[in-house]
Amino acid sequence: MNDTPSLEELVEEFSEIDDAMERLELLMDFADEVDELTLDEWSDDNLVRGCQSQAHIVVENREGLVHTRAAADAKIVQGLMGILSVVMNGKSPAFVLSLTPQFAIDMGILNSLTPSRSNGFRTMFDMIQSEVKEKF
């Protein structure tokens, strides 16, 4: 994968894979793209509420650009965080706020974006945008 692939390139890369398990395998590879929170940084304040796995996210303002740090105990969830990191880190707040979570469906890695107990991705996405609004 490129160092900083665009969102469109990521969507294309994923949607070209026919086999659903291979898509998930590629998603798991993105777990390594996360600027990982250490275990002792996991707290109630940065907990992604409603996620089935233990997932944590913080958003930092690094010289006016967005930087996310995250971690999860489920590899697929951390993979989703990895996608968000690749797409959002180093970008302007305006760019991050312009995104919608639809790309996760376009990639073929999620089948629903409704915030619910089974879908931490939407909660993560909303949490990042809400923190961006707060911190920038």
Place this chain on the structure above:
Amino acid sequence: MSGDLMAIRDDFPILQREVNGRSLIYFDNAATTQKPKVVIDAMTDYYQSMNANVHRAVHTLAGESTEAYESCRENLRKWFSAEKVIFTSGTTEAINLAAHAWGKHNLNKGDVVLLTEMEHHSDIVPWQMLSREIGVELRYVPVAEDHTLDMELLRASMEGVKLVCFVHTSNVLGARNPVEEIVSISKKHGAKVLIDAAQAVPHSRIDFTSMNIDFLACSAHKMCGPTGIGCLLVSPGTFLEMEPFMGGGDMIETVTLEGSTYQKNEHKFEAGTPKIAEAVGWDAAINWLSKIDLQFEHERLLDMARHTANRLRAIPGMTVFGQHTDGDSAVVSFIHDKVHPEDMARLLDARGIALRTGHHCAQPLMEKLGVNGTLRASFYLYNTQEEVETMLSTIESIVERFS
């Protein structure tokens, strides 16, 4: 696959679909079962040929829909051997109804409601709310090391208990609790008994009257019926002690500006336009189930659960919960120490295999088991041994590939 099983499968249109390019293997039956075509057709036919509101108008459609709606209640009375069948939206509303309509008017501050650590949230939260409202004390029977209820502690916890609420069959462990023994202990201490039978009714015939209990809550959708409808069975004596907690249409006898009088029968607790099409669907589901040998199926499915548990236990790093003894339901909860349950569930879904993952609405039990969640495979009438083998070999290959 036997001819009977093929015939059963043919009744479920959804089993023809593919998920991620594979034939659907549906093992999330403890969450909800699939619906036979007769249920789908009955509901469609109701809307296409007789839709009308029930109990009031004199026109033909209203008469037919009233008959269809009440026919379900009559069918349930026979199916469960119960006199009083109050329709609710499901098990959760049924337990909430018992808490509001009976608990609030018959329990006092300091009275004890005995629950267990094995309960679904539906049988914990309503009582916590009642406790906050009127000050009843909640006491919980612990789950022992072997994942069964600690009956000695149950016996030791009976002082001051006015109501015992427990799950007939655990949605996480599949464990069937010693229902008769718990009822006997409760009655000896003069306590009323409420049973959450959501997971029991799909697998066995329940005889409410001979159980000598006061309340039983269940849902249609776990026994091939539609979502959105369930019932609370109530013993005739306890029924007279209940007061309505929702007011409005269908539950009234007369209304004046000064006050109202209420119906005397189950309608007293069914305010508003009821779930008519859902009742029609549930009626059809009961009729369909009545042709199935549930005892034979129970044993077949429990054998599948035992086989699954044994094969999973042979996988290094796998923990399987539950005993799967006679009478338990066909539910297998498990976790692997390297592959997170959510990862496993998504990977299985990639092969068209539907399992549930998470805390299964039983967080206190998860805490007791020392886990945040499990994977759960739950089997039902249309599931085959071939499907089980496919799931097991897929799990084995996932563990090998991803751990």
